[in-house]
């Protein structure tokens with residue numbers, strides 16, 4: 001049995017806006033195994049970043065529990081809680097917004113070392129900063145250590161963010177879209193570097209993106225979780241999901257993606273949605289949230305029961321899908337567009 | 338498909354543009370030339386800051402005040418009349434934008450006036466170009482809204498805030514072609530839209546082009562979009578077109594190390610791709626770009642010649658023009674099994 005480093009149990013999260021309650025995450029259940037490649041994908045606003053923040057306890061869940069190394073983090077106090085906060089780090093979506101413009105690279109990397117009491121004197125701190133810069137290929141170190149964010153390229157800023165997340169020697173890093181703001185010509189290199197850090201430092205990385213091709217690249221040997229309007233709709237082995245998606249939303253998504261190959265992308269069959277309107281979180285449809293758009297919708301079933309993430313009989317043992325007809329073993333019948 | 342033989346609707350020759358700034362002149366466009374033929378879809382691809390938006394702003398004469406066109410000309414042909422776009426009067430320009438050339442900008446969903454119904458925005462556009470018959474405007478508008486796969490009556494009577502981002506984007510496309518332009522320019526038409534919304538926009542654009550036969554110039558950093566929509570692809574690097582050719586030639590027979598580098602840095606959906614690799618370094622600062630070939634600091638094939646002299650966009654080796662001294666070496670390296 002693989003060991004989970006982290007587990008989310010029936011996590012819900014909502015926000016209040018005036019009198020309205022926005023349910024942003026509902027019934028999220030999944031675990032992250034030590035050193036596995038796990039990627040959360042989904043379209044804008046589906047709750048990926050919120051999930052990432054909840055994992056790091058930057059945001060409490062409205063209900064549900066997060067267990068880190070088998071312990072409910074809500075029960076952690078004092079030194080134990082501090083240790084948890086050091087062990088779990090997040091790398092933010094936007095490297096431009098997340099770096100303080102008045103701090104040099106040295107300031108940004110030494111600050112967390114000093115506040116967590118991790119450096120060993122002035123010299124020790126400087127040496128550790130250099131090590132970290134080495135790890136993320138910000139070399140030669142002297143060329144970068146005194147630079148301010150505006151003097152760095154997008155890719156270099158991203159490397160600073162990663163190095164900063166590594167200062168506390170975390171065992172789990174949530175990397176939120178941390179390459180999508182960066183130009184195509186360098187994003188794959190950043191991803192490769194993170195995958196390499198996992199091997200060298202033994203850190204587990206949960207990668208969050210809306211780019212399925214990138215998710216595939218990162219989690220080829222691992223798993224992908226697909227989110228839609230605040231729920232996980234499919235969770236399974238990456239290669240299985242890419243080759244043989246089960247959930248209707250995953251199928252539509254994969255069929256819709258243009259690919260960087262003219263012949264392939266032009267001969268691709270696109271599954272038509274029944275509706276292109278994305279429901280508001282405050283007016284979620286009853287039953288399965290995808291049902292008004294789902295090309296395989298079964299009337300009286302899909303608009304009635306909220307599907308749970310379950311394993312399907314006869315399917316890949318590691319795969320889970322939230323779809324009532326699939327759960328009941330019904331054959332899906334495509335509606336005419 | 339477009340007709341290779343027909344005369345270009347738009348011809349850009351030797352266009353150079355700088356932005357004057359306190360820190361120095363930004364050389365945003367350098368000696369850019371290309372032709373756009375009737376019905377052709379041309380993609381300009383390149384990374385952020387490479388100068389794509391600058392080129393398109395020049396085409397509709399909407400460059401910001403600190404921009405200076407330092408060389409070149411842009412000729413536009415409609416039927417048998419030819420115009421030099423850089424010499425149009427303000428009145429001619431107003432007619433040119435919309436009637437001849439429509440542009441949909443990056444993030445343009447916010448371009449609608451929030452207090453006016455969509456109907457008013459169609460009517461105002463038509464009327465400001467001398468078209469006053471409201472029934473005729475309505476008829477054309479509803480046809481176009483249907484073509485972009487919206488519920489025409491409902492959308493025509495809506496306020497912008499009643500429409501989703503993707504619906505607004507499609508309404509904007511319909512509005513853009515209201516006056517039947519020959520050229521539609523799209524700057525990052527799908528960036529920041531969700532995958533399913535992107536798909537709807539791509540399909541709609543393809544339908545529209547098939548029916549209305551306009552030419553498209555679209556600008557994107559997204560190679561997949563170019564693969565799917567373009568007849569012709571031009572790669573832009575540091576303000577220059579470094580390679581241009583038919584879409585299949587660019588994707589399967591690229592001749593420029595930068596284009597090739599881009600192609601080997603994007604993952605596809607199938608297979609594990611062990612050979613993927615980023616281009617080292619980052620794009621240059623355009624105030625003080627490298628001498629010679631601007632790509633040389635990042636190029637695996639660079640030699641002394643590349644440091645000294647800028648390679649011309651020439652058709653000497655291979656199927657289409659590219660600006661590189663060592664195309665033969667790239668071709669050679671690609672023959673070796675990976």
Ligand SMILES: Nc1ncnc2c1ncn2[C@@H]1O[C@H](COP(=O)(O)OP(=O)(O)OP(=O)(O)O)[C@@H](O)[C@H]1O
Nearest residue numbers: 015022024043044045046047048049050051210281
């Ligand atoms: N503090 C907040 N108050 C109110 N609503 C919020 C708050 N934070 C997030 N939301 C809402 O929660 C939903 C999910 O947001 P989240 O940032 O998790 O999405 P995401 O999947 O990361 O999207 P993206 O791909 O755009 O980054 C959105 O509808 C968002 O507007």
Ligand SMILES: Nc1ncnc2c1ncn2[C@@H]1O[C@H](COP(=O)(O)OP(=O)(O)O)[C@@H](O)[C@H]1O
Nearest residue numbers: 356363365384385386387388389390391401623
């Ligand atoms: N108004 C402006 N003033 C000064 N520099 C500008 C201005 N607009 C763009 N630039 C610079 O010109 C270059 C090309 O920009 P742009 O055409 O917007 O590129 P792209 O659309 O490919 O991202 C960049 O270096 C950019 O910073």
Ligand code: SF4
Nearest residue numbers: 630633636643661662
């Ligand atoms: S001219 Fe030289 S530096 Fe430029 S792309 Fe060709 S080989 Fe590379």
Ligand SMILES: [Mg+2]
Nearest residue numbers: 048049050093
């Ligand atoms: Mg997010």
Ligand SMILES: [Mg+2]
Nearest residue numbers: 389390443524
């Ligand atoms: Mg731009």
